Amino acid sequence: MCGIVGLFLKDKALEPQLGNLLTDMLITMTDRGPDSAGIAIYGSETTDHAKLTIQSDEADTAFDGLAKALGDTIDAPVSLAQKDTHAVLDLPADKVAEARAALREINSSIRVMSTGDTLEIYKEVGLPKDVAARFEISGMSGSHGIGHTRMATESAVTTMGAHPFNTGSDQCLVHNGSLSNHNSLRRKLRREGVHIETENDTEVAAAYLTWKMRTGSTLGEALESSLDDLDGFFTFVVGTKDGFGVVRDPIACKPAVMAETDQYVAFGSEYRALVNLPGIETARVWEPEPATVYFWNH
């Protein structure tokens, strides 16, 4: 089944509560997907700096001395903040590609969860409440975020198979459904030079949107063309640095509910996920139409 949640804040006063609200929404969706959980938070931006969220199954040792080793290799200041199996590296924005390559050399157990100016992604195997607690998501602030509870259908239950998937700077995607043409599309995207790490169908969808936006499409246009090029069942919720988008396939088997107030736009696989949001009683609540793109920008 899978459960998806998303929250795009219009009211800055709510930003300190973003992690808390999203965590509550995510835990409510546990019975749609107890295999793994993940959450993407768009936090504050630091000028000329980028964030690299990394993960290691050997986090007890893998992050010791890593900031210095990486800084020496790329010849730039690097700082590291560890949270359980993940760590966020802060480094100059123009050094991201170099740092990714260097990380593979320094410690092959390290996997990159996300890159971007504001985006951080935390995901692990396990129940949503445990995953959210391990990464202290409820204490995080930010402008928008998306989350996912996974019931695996297309690839293994692993950290790398968990959503959200990040395939371009500050871009991420969560998915409920399954794609039938992901293998051929993955080959095509790889030929185009798009970096895809897993055999998961959702990563292909994320990479497809990244490729479209890299070749000149807006988020809205990329989502429009996904309706022609992606085959299968899908409800997608996507995030960009300042945007938030939703699209469902033309058959629209996978559930979706949206709510909008003056303070926020929210998405849930079910209405249950939205019931504790402030002002939900008077929000405009609707079901997104099939094959229709919805997106918002800050």
Add this chain to the structure above:
Amino acid sequence: MQIFDLEAEGLRALNSTLHAQAEHTNQTVWEIVNPKGSHAIAVGLDAPIEVNVKGSTGYYCAGMNKQATINVHGSAGPGVAENMMSGTVVIDGDASQYAGATGHGGTLVIKGNASSRCGISMKGIDIVVHGNVGHMSAFMAQSGNLVVCGNAGDALGDSIYEARLFVRGSVKSLGADCIEKEMRPEHLKILADLLERGGCDAKPEEFKRYGSARQLYNFNIDNAY
């Protein structure tokens, strides 16, 4: 009136309490508070009681209903009143996918819009929608009536057998074997009754009728691909 707090007492207690109401119970009116989008609220009821759900529901509310009158004072999630046998279900807001699916009898009234596959495989239920219905509504419908006061989405009545479909607004497209049909006096009479039962003030003359062309009933090589 009996008040039941779903959040405090839980779903199993709710449904077993409602199932325990005998044919001649004195507790004829129930109010369910704090539904908060929960699934399977008031399913499988079989007593002439009235249940008022104060808020929105999740999947399968009022499924398999017999005799009871269930009012949802909010919106309903997927599969509301699925496989209803008799009684009445009224949704104040919108209904999600496959509302009234496979319903054998009774009346389902949706005062907002219904989503895709409304009345899929309906088998005798009457469904009155004040707003619009989504794509593939009345797919494989076998018996009963679907009244749409707004517009219908793509592929209305795809592979329909025998149900009557009445639509006041536009129809985006008709599904396989579904055609517009003549509105005869007996249909206007049936529709007037349905509109009255559904609490609609629309006039029967404003509607068009759709139904089966009956071309898919028997094997015909022209139907093969």
